[in-house]
Amino acid sequence: MTRKNIGREQIVETATRLIDENNGTRNVTLREIAKELNCAHTNLYNYFGSLDEIYWAVLAEIIDRMLSYMNQPSDTAKTPEDNLFLKLSRFIDFYIDHPGWYRLAWLEPLNGNAPPDVEQAIGRPMQEFAQVLTLACPKPLTLRETQEICNILFMYTFGELGVWINHRTFETNLTVMKENIAGNTKRLYHLLIK
Incomplete structure (x- = not known):
């Protein structure tokens, strides 16, 4: 039985x-997606040119959910600084709760180029974080300083999350690990704004 009313949103x-559910893209194929939608995998080509195009659309969806x-x-x-660290804490929680989404967003290669709407989505977290950082910082920052601080804080956090999600850390307690990342991020932030 095929379902006639599938659409782009349902596929994504x-x-x-x-x-x-699969903690990444492994085993998430056109056939598996179609099976869940109760349609032939060829029906997905009416909306996407390839599996990678679906992955790009999922990446935009993940970023939207994270934000x-x-x-x-x-x-x-x-305070604005409390807000900054609350957002960073939520960023950590989001990806700890969804390691498969983290893998797609930051670790797994995607073929082809990001469509323009996905490129915009990819840039949104850094733009929003830069705004929050600017409000939190006790002294005015140049655009370049803001970008550098955001980049360093995000890269540190990405690295720590990647180590945890890939089971490459000696810390086994999730609460302690989150506290360590949050504490180190705060220390790093205070060093960077001096």
């Missing part, structure tokens, strides 16, 4: 869920 939603999670209102962030 299904692939996003499968990548989360939504990071930007939830909070009563705990009393």
